Amino acid sequence: MKLENEKILEMYVNMVKIRKFEEEAMDLFAVGDIQGFVHLYIGEEAVATGACANLNEDDYITSTHRGHGHIVSKGGDIKLMMAELYGKKTGYCKGKGGSMHIADATKGILGANGIVGAGHDIAAGAGLSIKYRKTNQVCICFFGDASTNQSTFHEALNLSSIWKLPVVFVCENNGYGISLSQKNHQAIKDISDRAVAYNIPGVTVDGNDVFAVYEAVGEAVNRARKQQGPTLVECKTYRYRGHFEGDPALYRSKEELEEWLEKDPIDRMEKYLLENNIASKDKIKEISDRLDSEIQEAVSFAKESPFPDVGASVEDVYSDIVEEVK
Amino acid sequence: MKLENEKILEMYVNMVKIRKFEEEAMDLFAVGDIQGFVHLYIGEEAVATGACANLNEDDYITSTHRGHGHIVSKGGDIKLMMAELYGKKTGYCKGKGGSMHIADATKGILGANGIVGAGHDIAAGAGLSIKYRKTNQVCICFFGDASTNQSTFHEALNLSSIWKLPVVFVCENNGYGISLSQKNHQAIKDISDRAVAYNIPGVTVDGNDVFAVYEAVGEAVNRARKQQGPTLVECKTYRYRGHFEGDPALYRSKEELEEWLEKDPIDRMEKYLLENNIASKDKIKEISDRLDSEIQEAVSFAKESPFPDVGASVEDVYSDIVEEVK
Amino acid sequence: MRKMTYAEGIREAMRIRMQEDDSVLIFGEDVGQFGGCFGVTAGMFEEFSGERIKDTPISEGVIIGAAVGAAATGLKPIAELMFVDFTTVGMDQLANQAAKMRYMFGGKISLPMVVRLPGGAGTRAAAQHSQSLESWLTHVPGLKAVYPSNAEDAAGLMLTAIDDDNPVIFYEHKVLYAMESEVQDKIEPIPFGKAKVKREGKDVTIITYAKQVYDALEAAKILEADGIDVEVIDLRSLYPLDKEALEKSIKKTNKVVLVSEEVKRGGYIGEIAAMIAEEFFYELDGPVVRVGTLNVPIPFSPVLEDYVLPRVEDIVKAVKKIM
Amino acid sequence: MRKMTYAEGIREAMRIRMQEDDSVLIFGEDVGQFGGCFGVTAGMFEEFSGERIKDTPISEGVIIGAAVGAAATGLKPIAELMFVDFTTVGMDQLANQAAKMRYMFGGKISLPMVVRLPGGAGTRAAAQHSQSLESWLTHVPGLKAVYPSNAEDAAGLMLTAIDDDNPVIFYEHKVLYAMESEVQDKIEPIPFGKAKVKREGKDVTIITYAKQVYDALEAAKILEADGIDVEVIDLRSLYPLDKEALEKSIKKTNKVVLVSEEVKRGGYIGEIAAMIAEEFFYELDGPVVRVGTLNVPIPFSPVLEDYVLPRVEDIVKAVKKIM
Numbered sequence A, B: 001m002k003l004e005n006e007k008i009l010e011m012y013v014n015m016v017k018i019r020k021f022e023e024e025a026m027d028l029f030a031v032g033d034i035q036g037f038v039h040l041y042i043g044e045e046a047v048a049t050g051a052c053a054n055l056n057e058d059d060y061i062t063s064t065h066r067g068h069g070h071i072v073s074k075g076g077d078i079k080l081m082m083a084e085l086y087g088k089k090t091g092y093c094k095g096k097g098g099s100m101h102i103a104d105a106t107k108g109i110l111g112a113n114g115i116v117g118a119g120h121d122i123a124a125g126a127g128l129s130i131k132y133r134k135t136n137q138v139c140i141c142f143f144g145d146a147s148t149n150q151s152t153f154h155e156a157l158n159l160s161s162i163w164k165l166p167v168v169f170v171c172e173n174n175g176y177g178i179s180l181s182q183k184n185h186q187a188i189k190d191i192s193d194r195a196v197a198y199n200i201p202g203v204t205v206d207g208n209d210v211f212a213v214y215e216a217v218g219e220a221v222n223r224a225r226k227q228q229g230p231t232l233v234e235c236k237t238y239r240y241r242g243h244f245e246g247d248p249a250l251y252r253s254k255e256e257l258e259e260w261l262e263k264d265p266i267d268r269m270e271k272y273l274l275e276n277n278i279a280s281k282d283k284i285k286e287i288s289d290r291l292d293s294e295i296q297e298a299v300s301f302a303k304e305s306p307f308p309d310v311g312a313s314v315e316d317v318y319s320d321i322v323e324e325v326k
Numbered sequence C, D: 001m002r003k004m005t006y007a008e009g010i011r012e013a014m015r016i017r018m019q020e021d022d023s024v025l026i027f028g029e030d031v032g033q034f035g036g037c038f039g040v041t042a043g044m045f046e047e048f049s050g051e052r053i054k055d056t057p058i059s060e061g062v063i064i065g066a067a068v069g070a071a072a073t074g075l076k077p078i079a080e081l082m083f084v085d086f087t088t089v090g091m092d093q094l095a096n097q098a099a100k101m102r103y104m105f106g107g108k109i110s111l112p113m114v115v116r117l118p119g120g121a122g123t124r125a126a127a128q129h130s131q132s133l134e135s136w137l138t139h140v141p142g143l144k145a146v147y148p149s150n151a152e153d154a155a156g157l158m159l160t161a162i163d164d165d166n167p168v169i170f171y172e173h174k175v176l177y178a179m180e181s182e183v184q185d186k187i188e189p190i191p192f193g194k195a196k197v198k199r200e201g202k203d204v205t206i207i208t209y210a211k212q213v214y215d216a217l218e219a220a221k222i223l224e225a226d227g228i229d230v231e232v233i234d235l236r237s238l239y240p241l242d243k244e245a246l247e248k249s250i251k252k253t254n255k256v257v258l259v260s261e262e263v264k265r266g267g268y269i270g271e272i273a274a275m276i277a278e279e280f281f282y283e284l285d286g287p288v289v290r291v292g293t294l295n296v297p298i299p300f301s302p303v304l305e306d307y308v309l310p311r312v313e314d315i316v317k318a319v320k321k322i323m
């Protein structure tokens, strides 16, 4: 597969954008500007980036509690994201969702989700819908290693396989479900082995190599578009931060983290860009500066936006019924 | 493996006992003596028989909606079973359970279950209990092919595998979940393939060959007792009757049924007994007669037993609280 | 006018919308050629093909979950669980996904989906196949819920359910499936939130729905002999609830008995009783009495099952208690 | 007397029984070295080893289901779900298995198991991590349910829960975990079904539990200034319910306000309100008022979350409405 330089650069920009957005969110959480649960994707950027680089605007994704990276990669607007993290009226969900519930139906983003495993089912449903409507779309379902022990993983993969639904199941194996390392939550090493149970293809790739992810998911997307059914793609990666902001991650060693920092997906990509003369140091600096100011704009937008009126709390439960206020 | 003739004969008797018990239940349902849901095991007798022949009295089993065969095989009392089918006070559950909820804790029978897949979890729990108490027991979990698409199958096998629980998962693959044939409910042929997902052994055997079942489950039981963890044993078999009494089973062909009738587990065993001089025709007739009268005794017992007092309906919800009557 | 069974009423409404609207499809366990465990979808597979009447594996979670995903992406799925008792297996998909998505996403997504849940006792199906479970889902903001008592309501409410842009829980009573009643020649949508006065009376109001409508009417007949004039209200729609209809009746009779097949403790009629005690207290002439199933799992034995369920005589007794 | 947090109270009771009784063990997600998502089991892994404090995969179904199987075969498991919101994923195991097994099997099996369910809002955790879901499980015959408001009750009720031969649902409020209060030197079991009068008063009874006990007490103080003498009852045990305590108080004050954090429609206080309207109607001087969360999923935005939850001023208003 030969990738155009422009596409490669786009992927790089996307990864850096995720990283910077989240580093900012991390700081804002630390000072109390952002409250609640914030699960950061830092270190895993190559997965969402490589996977979504295969998608069109009208394709779908389902996301998880750790959703920022997916949403950015599928074209989500970081201003609306940041405002949502602040709980502001101008946020993606008018402040009702927060970090764990960002969605953008216009971009095919079927939502981050606070329930581990919920996305599996929703993705199967989107796949059913695509197949039924006979369009050329696909749906990528993102999920973590530990979520593959949840009931929904099994039911959704089975249904998708027998109905040959155009769904690509992308497992972000970062080795942990909160404090539980993979070897303690399942007896297999490669989650792609579970594809056997559904008689679908399963592959494992280096999740910190954006090209590897791009390629593996690309093949799966092609299969899906050709009505050949779902694929399970496992991407091995790592999260640098704790499970959520506030978790000191004492359950893993410094050495382990350091090993993975060596394999940082963005550093690797940067090296690749320079070595292959796709971007100069200046260009990289320029990208970084541009993204910094985009993020700062998003933060200003979020900060300056008003909170929702309390009356809004009883709207949007139904399309047609507004619940009683106090 | 060399089986003693006595053991072989016991297994034969057990199979015939199940068959006769159920043929009687079938007739009693037809005339309205037994009401509600009755799922017959006729045709599948070799599975429960061969599997349970490996167990001791203090071992456990979990059963399904199609539970009569399991209960008989684990030493259940057919008088108490029949009385339960009649909803009588003298039944296993004082009439509160019926066919789908027979249990006998004193025999390690952790219950038939009306919820497809519920037994998987309960078996894992029993396995946990055995391992925790450090006894030499095992638990056999019986379940159908279609139940392997249920959430519980996945969660329970995963948990049992990582904790190396002494559970033997025995799948009775009769090719259907009600009207849905296996090829329409999962994309695999051999359900034992699913063992891969949990890194445990999986085997498939002829479920109409009681010796094959005995042997495969026996090996799995040994592994379990030796603390080597769970095994998935798939037994291919067939049910002769509809899914429940009243189902004309129009979703399958006469030819298919006839093919399986050819492979009847009891006929095969009978032939084996005669050919190997383990039992004479007279002996077989004697067994048949004895079982007939046992069954008739059970029916008489059931018929003559009183219905529970309505006041009993508010007992047994809790060990210590009796609910209000009307 | 024509006669139709309750099951036919449901089926007819689904057929009408499926003929008109390609985005409507049905899926669930054995809903295809088998026609559904209770025959509700009988013949639909032949009429609409397996693409639109889809048999699923035994996976209640993904049945509801896939309905959510399909509804979010342009379809109008009708998902069937074989028994309301299996709601337990798809509860997350109902309560945390279907019910909450619109709200969590700031109103920017619609989930036009119907979930059919056959419930009720009386078939000797014991504790795991006989429950009435209206209170769980009526408690969850984001869901609507209806429970028809006859063919015409079943048909009319089903049309409305399919047309609704929100997830609708469609309860059906197994014992009513075979019951025939009159249906208008042209089936019309029945708006949600409109109860129906099944019998006018001035002495006491019985609020009920589904199968217990018939028990209440029978009780009313018996009470008439004692000179007690009973009004019977069939809620039809559990949420939204027709408060006005209740208010009107209570203001007339000043006495209320509520009847449902849920176990009494925590049943949805408790919510209605509480609402009445809160909002119409000064209209009341006596206690708000509830008749439900005893607080026990449904027992198998016919004698026990018949006893624990609300019976006509229980309703009569309840009414007499406050007269 | 000593001071203890609510989380410590729960932990201390579990430790006591685990030291005394080998058959007690704990399992759930991240309950081991991590100490539980809210730190309730902190240090227990070190004290009791991984054999008795077991980390499970993310599989709520089998967490509860395995507790059922373990309880049926001689253990006394304490299962933890990380959030009460995930009850949805283990609902079948709770409602169709744990609750019904004893009954279905004719009383011949015991399930001494405890299920810990951290609930409640106020942590900006949004719709899927902030619910209060007492009504679902109190509706299910076969389950007991308690919800302590302070360290001593938490400890005493936990002892009783572990000792009970039936499945006990043990609700915990996340916002209370860090709250300190006085605890007797020797922790004693607190019998189920015994409410506690937290403040005596003669004008109106506030019935509540868990976090809202504090809000009710604060409201009582404010109302005192207006000359209204409020009695505050902490239910502690949701089922069995202490009807006598309620009766006694209602007979004295003749006025009732119920407060809980569940969304109002279909919440468990509706059941209690209905029971009062049915059994103590003639003691009532005014409407039975309920204060709950608005009928919406819990929104993320702090301003919205604070608004939809029951607040002290809502309780004050509710009381004034009936004075």
Ligand SMILES: Cc1ncc(C[n+]2csc(CCOP(=O)(O)OP(=O)(O)O)c2C)c(N)n1
Residues within 6 Å of the ligand: A065, A066, A114, A115, A116, A117, A143, A144, A145, A146, A147, A148, A172, A174, A176, A177, A178, A243, D029, D058, D060, D082, D086, D089
């Ligand atoms: C049904 C459910 N159970 C438990 C949780 C709590 N929880 C949130 S994230 C998480 C770990 C998920 O691990 P994994 O799937 O590997 O994703 P990762 O966080 O590593 O990206 C857990 C247990 C939840 N949100 N939903």
Ligand SMILES: Cc1ncc(C[n+]2csc(CCOP(=O)(O)OP(=O)(O)O)c2C)c(N)n1
Residues within 6 Å of the ligand: B065, B066, B114, B115, B116, B117, B143, B144, B145, B146, B147, B148, B172, B174, B176, B177, B178, B243, C029, C058, C060, C082, C086, C089
């Ligand atoms: C959770 C749940 N879903 C659906 C059903 C209805 N049901 C009862 S048995 C059955 C088919 C089970 O098939 P299988 O597991 O292959 O067992 P078999 O009946 O063939 O022995 C179904 C769908 C149920 N009882 N429980």
Ligand SMILES: [Mg+2]
Residues within 6 Å of the ligand: A144, A145, A146, A172, A173, A174, A175, A176, A177, A178
């Ligand atoms: Mg992970």
Ligand SMILES: [Mg+2]
Residues within 6 Å of the ligand: B144, B145, B146, B172, B173, B174, B175, B176, B177, B178
């Ligand atoms: Mg089968």
